[in-house]
Amino acid sequence: MVIQVKPNSSNSSKTMDGSQQKVEANILLLGAENVGKSALTVRFLTRRFIGEYGDIESIYNHSDKIDGREISFNIWDSLYPQDGDSAESVSEKQLQWADGIVIVYSICDRASFEVARRQVQLIRRAKKASASAPVVIVGNKRDLQHQRAVSGEEGRLLALSSDCGFFEISAAENYHGVLLVFHEVLELVREARALKKGTVGIKGIVRSVSAVFARRRAE
Ligand SMILES: Nc1nc2c(ncn2[C@@H]2O[C@H](COP(=O)(O)OP(=O)(O)OP(=O)(O)O)[C@@H](O)[C@H]2O)c(=O)[nH]1
Numbered sequence: 001m002v003i004q005v006k007p008n009s010s011n012s013s014k015t016m017d018g019s020q021q022k023v024e025a026n027i028l029l030l031g032a033e034n035v036g037k038s039a040l041t042v043r044f045l046t047r048r049f050i051g052e053y054g055d056i057e058s059i060y061n062h063s064d065k066i067d068g069r070e071i072s073f074n075i076w077d078s079l080y081p082q083d084g085d086s087a088e089s090v091s092e093k094q095l096q097w098a099d100g101i102v103i104v105y106s107i108c109d110r111a112s113f114e115v116a117r118r119q120v121q122l123i124r125r126a127k128k129a130s131a132s133a134p135v136v137i138v139g140n141k142r143d144l145q146h147q148r149a150v151s152g153e154e155g156r157l158l159a160l161s162s163d164c165g166f167f168e169i170s171a172a173e174n175y176h177g178v179l180l181v182f183h184e185v186l187e188l189v190r191e192a193r194a195l196k197k198g199t200v201g202i203k204g205i206v207r208s209v210s211a212v213f214a215r216r217r218a219e
Contacts, residue, residue, distance in 0.1 A: 022063075022070040025189050027182070028094050030119050031104035032112035033080045036140040039171040040104060041077045043178040049171060055079060071186060080115070089115070090122045099192075100134045100185040105155075107139045107168065108147040113154070120162045134188030136165035138181055143170040 029037045038053035045062050057079045063072050076097065081088050103119050105112040116137060123135060139155045141147075152168055159166030165184045169177030 022072050023190075024072045024074070025186055026074045026076070026097055026099045027185055027189075028076045028078065028098035028101045029104060030078055030090060030094075030101060030116075031080065031138075032106075032109070032115035035104045035106040035109065035112045036171045037077050037104050040102070040138070040140065040169075040178055040181070041075055043171045043175055044073075044075070044182050047175050049173075066183065066186065073182065073186075090119055090126075092126075095123065095126055095133065098133055100136070100189040102136050102138055102181060102185055103164075104138045104140050105150065106141045107150050107152075107155075108141050108144050110149045113139075113150045113158075117158055120158065120164060124162060132192065134165070134185060134192050135162070136167065136181055136185045136188070138166075139168040140171055142168045142177075143173045 029041060031037050038056075039049060041060060042053065043049055045060055057077065059074055059076045061072065061074055063070060065071070076094065078094065101123065103116045105116040120135060120137070123133065137155060137159045139150060139152065155168060156166050158164070165188060167177060167181050167184070169181065171178055
């Protein structure tokens, strides 16, 4: 695993014959303590669940081939501030860096769901272009059904009302769900870039119109 900090250099470049080269995407993981941000990251990077992860804030680089195209992910596994001040839990630096954001909560921990809600609001209310960064909300620890404190419906509603993607997964039990999360956020990042370049298809237009209304509802 390579730990590195990079500026926001997300791009895709072209070879001499016009074919697409490596695509780079900066993905920021947010969420309260103990919800499984590191577990998700490590699952994606190594396909393994190792149980304990420590309190290290890192940016990992990981290359993958998706639909025949080389993708370079930079994944920032953030730490929730110790004092628990949610207003401080999403920094300007993080928002400027991120092309796409994954907000994780635990389905067994209602307080972590409220942190996720607050973080979505903070992102959507940010003044700059970062306010429109694609967000995927993830309810983790789905294997702990008997301790469930947040229904799937609540998670889906939060995502719908703030124009975010949504998944419920278990990083402990399943690699596939984690893979879907990262693929979805990458897909949303690609759409957002196409929208900026004016090369967006109908799917992207529908998403961006609904984003405007969703943002109004969230305010
Ligand atoms: N049962 C279960 N436990 C999980 C799952 N994902 C993570 N955990 C456990 O939850 C605890 C916290 O996981 P981390 O990945 O360290 O959580 P984090 O959000 O990175 O925590 P901080 O570093 O404090 O921000 C660990 O004991 C993990 O083993 C899951 O899907 N199911």
